[in-house]
Amino acid sequence: MLGLWVVVLALVGPFAAKLGDVQHDRATDYLPASADSTQAARIEEALPGGESTELVIVYHRDGGLSADDRQVAAGQIKDIAGAHELVGGAPEGVPSDDGTTLMYPVVSNEPGSDEKLRDAFVVDVRDVAGGQDGLSVEVGGTGALATDSGEVYDALGGPLLYTTVAVVALLLILIYRSPVLWLLPLITAGIADYLSMGVAYGLNQAFGTTISGQSSAVMTILVFGAGTDYALLLVSRYREELRRIERPYEAMVAALRGCGPAVLASSGTVAAGLLCLLAADLNSSRGMGPLGTVGVLCALIAMLTLLPAVLVLLGRRVFWPLVPAYGSEPKQRRSLFAAMGDSAGRRPLTVLATGAVLLGALALGSFSLPGPLKQQDTFVDKPEAVAAMETLGKAYPQSGTQPIDVVTPADGADRTLTAVRDTRGVESAEKGRTGDGWTEISVIAKGAPQSAEETATIKSLRGELKDSYVGGDSAQQIDLDDTNSRDTKIVVPLVLVSVLLILCGLLRSLVAPLILVAAVVAVWGAALGIGGLVFGPVLGFEGTDPGLGLLSFVFLVALGVDYGIFLMHRMREESLAGTEPAAAALTALRTTGGVIASAGLVLAATFAVLMNMGLVQLVELGFVIAVGVLLDTFLVRTYLVTSASVALGRKMWWPGGLSRGPAPGAGPSEPTEPPRQPEQVGAP
Incomplete structure (x- = not known):
């Protein structure tokens, strides 16, 4: 059995290492598969230059912007426009009514749909746009928010795994009170997690299963959580059988026969429940179903094959110092x-x-x-993109600062643009990119982002534009x-x-x-x-x-x-x-x-x-x-x-x-009421 696992891990290893390459946290990885906003995002990715990166550079001074502040802002925007290809060239600043804030909308097709290029573009813009002497500069917008979100998701993998391992290790030490035994379920769970990563990569390549930061994090949690549960049940029953049966191999066979049906039914129930998520229309939920199932099943296989093999090879001494001797009776209390x-x-x-x-x-x-939950409230610690949105919300309370994307057939783009501008709640609308039979129209609503007014505007646009798709962050929400x-x-x-x-x-x-x-x-x-x-x-x-x-x-x-x-x-x-x-x-x-x-x-x-x-x-x-x-x-x-x-x-x-009584002669082979063995689980 150990040899078989070595072969399996050798085969799975190259695929497990590639899981990070297919893990994405784009909008389309979380959006509903059939929604307007999803269709809009997919079409935008196919337009010339790929998906546009939209930023908002916010200059703010509490006491009001000075002439020097405006000059600094204009110079930085000019430098950004000189270093990058911006749609429409260097943008014009939009001052707030109270004179404290100046907003520059920046749109570029330069990064396209490449997440790494987008992140590099955002970082470069932030390096150029810097504050000084009480002048604060924040870079927000959908592109900056996507970059900040990606940093959080990228940080999940390492800390999540290390923290999970540490927590499970501490609890197993307290439960088993053995210097060795706690390591075996933990190592087995780690191997099962590695196996699940390889299988998850295979699902992505074979069936296009969505892999997101959220779903991969939950998969790891399930491997260690459910896997350790199965190990606890198996080790408990194995210890019980070692008191009745002399040879560890035969004791393990009896333990698997006794608790195996419950463990199999347990994992089957979890897998069946998670696979029901395949019926969901939300991409993130539908992708989590198969990944969660993979985690549970990999944990099950490892705990019913690899762990028993290691326990049998190590024999009774693995329980030291509380070794269950053959024929002994546990303490009665x-x-x-x-x-x-x-x-x-x-x-x-x-x-x-x-x-x-x-x-x-x-x-x-x-x-x-x-x-x-609104988009700006999704972070525990406020990133720069969210701080920029909050500054905009205070400085421009009655106007939209986040574009609504309308994707319409190119042959009727002018009619659509007129209809958009006539829609109630629309502040402005301008045509953008055209390609592959579609035209993108950028719309600014009068209402603040994700407010009731903006929501009404989006619904009005969808009601008026039957042949178009309405997307953007607020529409996605x-x-x-x-x-x-x-x-x-x-x-x-x-x-x-x-x-x-x-x-x-x-x-x-x-x-x-x-x-x-x-x-x-x-x-x-x-x-x-x-x-x-x-x-x-x-x-x-x-x-x-x-x-x-x-x-x-x-x-x-x-x-x-x-x-x-x-x-x-x-x-x-x-x-x-x-x-x-x-x-x-x-x-x-x-x-x-x-x-x-x-x-x-x-x-x-x-x-x-x-x-x-x-x-x-x-x-x-x-x-x-x-x-x-x-x-x-x-x-x-x-x-x-x-x-x-x-x-x-x-x-x-x-x-x-x-319900009518036990069958004559039926029953388990072990004693029907074995005494509790407190040393196997500790005192809760």
Whole structure:
């Protein structure tokens, strides 16, 4: 097995190294596939010179610009026009009414669609446009914003990986309390991540799968989070079998036979839920589905093949200093989960009602979520492009400072230009590039960027211009909001149905899957509610990412059901062995509670790593999923699902055979109620 993995990594290595070459964070990589703004962006890329780079150079002095300030600004603009090919030559400055600000719109086709050339152009403009003696100079606009966004996404890879590895390593050391054992799941997860990078590159080359900074970051998180969860379950069962079976190889076979179905079902549920994102129209969401699935499946393969091989080769000594000797008995002591199970078993209906009320109350906080996230509010730390937009917003409060792009057939461009200028809310409109049967018209609205007035103008243009496409940053934001609403209505039912079908097949029941799915949906609502109480008042975020609801739902439902599978699979084993339903539920909680708690902590911590990144949408996604996983681990699985199982008894397994009693002679080969082994997971 180790030799096979060496061969696989040797074959995958060259492709994994190329993943960064196909990772892009262009507008078309995130926009809806069928939206007006996407079509406009694609046509603009094909126009002569490729996509235009639009900048706004903002000169500002609090007390008002002096004659020298204006002379400095004019000289710098002249230098920029001399060094680069600008559309229309050196632009004229647009002064603000209060005399504090001077704005120069700069448009160039020189970089084309090449992101590296665009970034170099922006950097060069910023080097030339410099402030002095109280005169501030900021370079903003769509081109500068794209460059600043790219820097944040480029910085995700290294810090994200290092932080994730450090967090998982710390938790594994605390869980295993062994100087060696914690390294094995971590190294295996790292190898699985490398494998996933190669497979992701292959998907891009074969099927054109979109690779963005966001989707590749989530793929890494899933590899380490889900992979470590599978490792925890496998190692826990392997340790248990080593006490009963002398040879490590045979103990591992028994461990894989015991926990393998649960791990396979768990990964299958996550993969099925993520693949439902293929039905989304939003490019970023649709691309995240296959990449997330690749991450989970690579983690599964590594943890069920490579990790067992290494554990068997190293033998019992890998657990040092807490080596599980053959025939030994673990220390007997009352566990936290035994106490929790007892309280749930004594008053199951009371616990259920209390938990439902608590989750419902927390979900009310979702009404406090900030409105849609505006483009300038997407960064945790404000870059120069956003600072320029804020300066423009204050200096030109009643006018647009961000162009709206209209792409129209060239043979009717003059008629379209007249119609655009006659549209309500339009300040000005000018024709730009023409090529390949299309003409670009640059429109400035009277309303401020992403204001209600500008939104009304864009919708009016789309209503009037039936044969044209309306794009630009503000139009893209409108399409993102609309498409996320559409995608939610389609993807959410698909996720629920696919997860239910897998659970029904695994548990041979209809009631148990419905309870598990209802529980994770309640957790999702509560996690969003906590986000509503934290994002604005505590973190100071000005908006909520439009895709937060859909993505957090997919991840929490798919990942949250994991722990339900671990618990219910053990509960089913106990019931098949003839244990009464209430006792089976409590035994399952005692024997799997520690593993589920450890796995939940690891998964929550890996998603919490996203909160350390520089983009608000990643911070919000990481927060909601981490909080949801913790709620699911320590409230829903331990108390609510166990209480529901005790209260329903055999009805939990309706209409399967277990609802009528265990089959004669059926049951697992291992003891039905092994004592808890606190050294395998630590005390949560």
